[in-house]
Amino acid sequence: MSDFNTETRTEGDIVIIKTSGYLNNVGGEQVSEVCYKEMDAGKKLFLLDLEDSKVVNSIGVSILIEIIEKLQDVDGRLGYYNLAPIVEKTFNIMGLTKYSTVFQSEEEALEGMS
Amino acid sequence: MHQGQTDQLEYYLSSLDELGEVLINADRARSVGSGILRLTLGTIMASKGAIFLYNNNENKLSFLSTKGVETEEPITPSKVLLSSFKKYKHDHALLVGDEKWITGRFKKYSTKLKTKAILPLYHKENLLGLLCVGEKFMGETYTKVDLKILEIIANHLTKALYNYQLIDDVEEKKTELNLKLLELETLFDISIAISSVLDVDELGEEVLWRSVGILNASKGLMLIQKESSPILEPGANFNWGGDMPLLSKKLATFKQIQETNKGVIFSSDTQSTIQKKLKEKNLILAPLKAKEKTQGYMMLCDKETRKGVQPFTDMDLDLLTALCNQAAVAMDNAKLFREITKEKQFNESILGSIATGVITLDTLGEIDSINTAGLNILKTDKEKVVGNHYMYLFEKDEEILELIMLSEAENETKSEQNISLRTVSEDTIINISVAPRIDPEGNKQGLVLAVEDISDVSKVKNTFKRYVSKQVVDELLDDDAKLNLGGEQREVTILFTDIRGFTSMSENMKPERVVTTLNEYFSDMIDIVFKNNGTLDKIIGDELMVLYGAPLSGSDDTNRAVQTAIEMQERIKQLNLERKKRKELPILVGAGINNGLVVSGNIGSRDMMDYTVIGDTVNVASRLCAAAGPGEILVSKTVYEEASATYSFSTLDPIRVKGKAKKVPVFLVKD
Known part of the structure; x- marks a missing residue:
């Protein structure tokens, strides 16, 4: 596994960002860039498909927290799905899941975010 | 108090009331800073102002909020400035005049701000920040009331900042605790993996990924040590990219780890060979060691922070060492399991085959x-x-x-x-x-x-024991190569015996007596056959056909055939003495022996198959038997030539044999 990539698409008002690679400083910054660009365009609802990001570090988590804080300022929300158990555990421990939601599938996520 | 003073007092009171609301509603230091600055400037009727936060550890004044001027990079205050602020620490406002101790970037910024009042925000002895207020509207001078109001606001701002600092500290501690919890959870998960993941490669990958994540490394590689190889074989890798490095076991770094039994940290301050080889500045390596045996190393690069990469710390090394210790035990178990499974499969394949x-x-x-x-x-x-x-x-x-x-x-x-x-x-x-x-x-x-x-062997034994002696059966079973029952040409000696006149004799006997007589006769004869390792080919009525040299060849086959016939005739003499006592008619037997090539093998149908021999040699032996008188043993020329050194013969006139154009030479065994 090397490099970090994102693929972005929208489902109605929801922006879905599929990541692949290590969600660290580099990966987190890429995700935040995409989010802030979409936020500037008026988007408030974001979903991260983390199926291909099996490892996350605390720097990646802190960047996600920043994104959540910025979204809170505009009454926006962030959600995730397809999390590896270790990633979900990290999100739980780092308190991320108090301010954002983990879904089990894209279908559930789209329903939960609308 | 005149109306103007009353109005101003009401204005100040409403400002203080608003200050309470700002403090209650704000949920972060930044929002309280911006709210209070707005309120302060509005109350004093000033257009410019700034609130600084002071970081004691870094000695930096950073901007919490500004009005009327842009924020800048944090300012490093001089010692003189800081010590001068101390004079104003108890809710005293400094009315800025021409203070010589205000110097450097802070002076420049103060000038931009047209600062007229500075209120150091002290909580006990700790400077938390500064409230700086610029000129009043239309350049009016600050009154005592203005300063008192500023002091009240500064006092509340200090308390608020102190509270937020406490909250930030708690949040920071919480994050630190969460990270520690994550470390413990990781160690716990790996300890579970010890008993659940039994695939060495999968386990290596799991441990490496966890280590990279928990230590905020940018990438990682597991190096596997094999006794047979001088290089460390790259195992699981994470985010490594490019070619895998070729690292010798003999590199000083690995020697050092082996000798000290401790991992190592490299940073931009160090210049090791491994850093040069990998073109990496920040490295951390720990041994994977179980049962005093180094199985390899875990190597991580670049500790990430929001400000860029940093060297790994001693605490990181402690954590990585703990992870590696767990991983090594787990991997050793997995390896052991793989070896045991392999051995079990090997044993099972042997047992199965x-x-x-x-x-x-x-x-x-x-x-x-x-x-x-x-x-x-x-x-x-x-x-x-x-x-x-x-x-x-x-x-x-x-x-x-x-x-x-x-x-x-x-x-x-x-x-x-x-x-x-x-x-x-x-x-x-x-x-x-x-x-x-x-x-x-x-x-x-x-x-x-x-x-x-041994059912099949037993069948063979049971089958052959009817025809040959136990010794021959055992010999056959001991060496399958000797046993060729599929059909072959071989040299054998064949003995035929026949009771003379038995048909006419049996006509005057009761049927059961005929059977008893034959059983007694055959029992004695077959004993003699087996004693001489002959093969009882068949019993046809009162006739016996015995083979020597099939299915096993021997060097004295012909002699044993002659010996069998002689012993048979001697036994018949004894038998007849017993029969005479029982007032029974004597049994008179003629015997014929020939030697030559025959075709031997199992002959018959699938259900009924017997080992026998066929060929002209058999026919001649049978004819010789037919020609032999009672008590006589007739042999062919080949038998005579082989056995004459051991036995005595007399030459008889050649006889005509059915199927032979020429007469056949015949010899009689002498007593």
Whole structure:
């Protein structure tokens, strides 16, 4: 596994960002860039498909927290799905899941975010 | 108090009321800063102002909020500035005049701000920040009331900032605790993996990924040490990219780790070979060591922070060492499991391919394994056998049960041969050995049964024992190569005997007497045949056909044929003496012997097949027998030539034999 990539698409008002690679400083910054660009365009609802990001570090988590804080300022929300158990555990421990939601599938996520 | 003063007082009171609301509603330091600055400037009627936050550790004044001027990079205050602020620490406002101690960037910024009042925000002895307010509207001077109001606001701002600092500290501690919890969870997960993940590669990958994540490394690689190789083989990798590095075991770094039994940290301050080889500045390496044996190393690069990469710390090394210790044990277990599985599969493949049935019993006597041959011999399925007690399996075989119990009681190997396995059928003949199973520590683990199905061998024995002596049967079974029953040309000596006048003699005898007579005669004759290792080919009525040299060849086949015939005639003389006593007619026998090439093999149909020989040699032997008078043994020329050195012969006139154009030379064995 090397490099970090994102693929972005929208489902109605929801922006879905599929990541692949290590969600660290580099990966987190890429995700935040995409989010802030979409936020500037008026988007408030974001979903991260983390199926291909099996490892996350605390720097990646802190960047996600920043994104959540910025979204809170505009009454926006962030959600995730397809999390590896270790990633979900990290999100739980780092308190991320108090301010954002983990879904089990894209279908559930789209329903939960609308 | 005149109306103007009353209005101003009301204005100030409403400002203080608003200050309460700002403090209550704001949920972060930044929002309280911006709210209070707005309120302050509005109350004092100033257009410019700033609130600074002071970071004691970094000695920096950063901007919490500004109005009327842009924020800038944090300012580093001079010592003089800081010590001068101390004079104003108890809610005193400094009215800025021409203070010489205000210098540097702070002075520049103050000038931009047109600062007129500075209120250092002290909580006890700690400077938390500064409230700076610019010129009042239209350049009016600050009144005592203005300053008092500023002091009240500054006092509340200090309390608020102190509270937010406390909250930030708690949040920071919480994050630190969460990270510690994450470290513990990771160690716990890996300890679980020790007993659950039994694939070495999968385990290596799992541990590496966890280590990279928990230590905020940018990438990682596991290096596997193999005794047979001078280089460290790259194992699991994460985010590594590019070519895998070729690292020698002999690199100083690895030697150092081996000698000190400790991991190492490299940073931009160090210049090691491994850093140069990998072109990496920040590295951390820890050994994967289990049972005093280094299995490899875990290597991570670049500790990430929001401000860029940093060197790893000693705490990181402690954590990585703990992870590696756990991982090494887990990987050692997984490797051991793989080896045991491989060995088990190897043993099972051997047990599965051998013809001997192997059944193992545990200490309770329950069957814990049986190989394919065992299942075939017992004609059963594994599901019906494994887990059951041996008494259930061999319930019809008392002999086997006794053997097992005896072996168990005496803790010795016991065996039985040629016994029927009645659990299957009476005809299933087996050899069985029962031996104690002893582990390397000498503890008894149960029993092992080795069962050999010898039904086919037994059939051979049973078949051949009718025709040849036990010695010949054993010799045949000992060496399959000697046994060619498929048909071949070979040299044999054939002996025929026939009772003279038996047909007419039996006409005057009761049928049962005929059978008794023949049985008595054949029993004695066959004993003599077997004694001389002859092969009883067939009994046709009162005629016997015996082979020497088939199915096994011997150097004295012809002599033994002659010897058999002589012994037969001698025995018949004795038999006739006994018959005379019983007032029975004598038995008179003629014998003929020939030697030559025949075709031998199993001849007959699939259901009825006998080993025999065919050919002209057989016919001549039969004719010689027919020509022999009572008590005579006639032999052909080939027999004579072979046996004349041992036996005495007299030459007779050649006789005509059916199927032969020329007369055949004949010799008579002399007494």
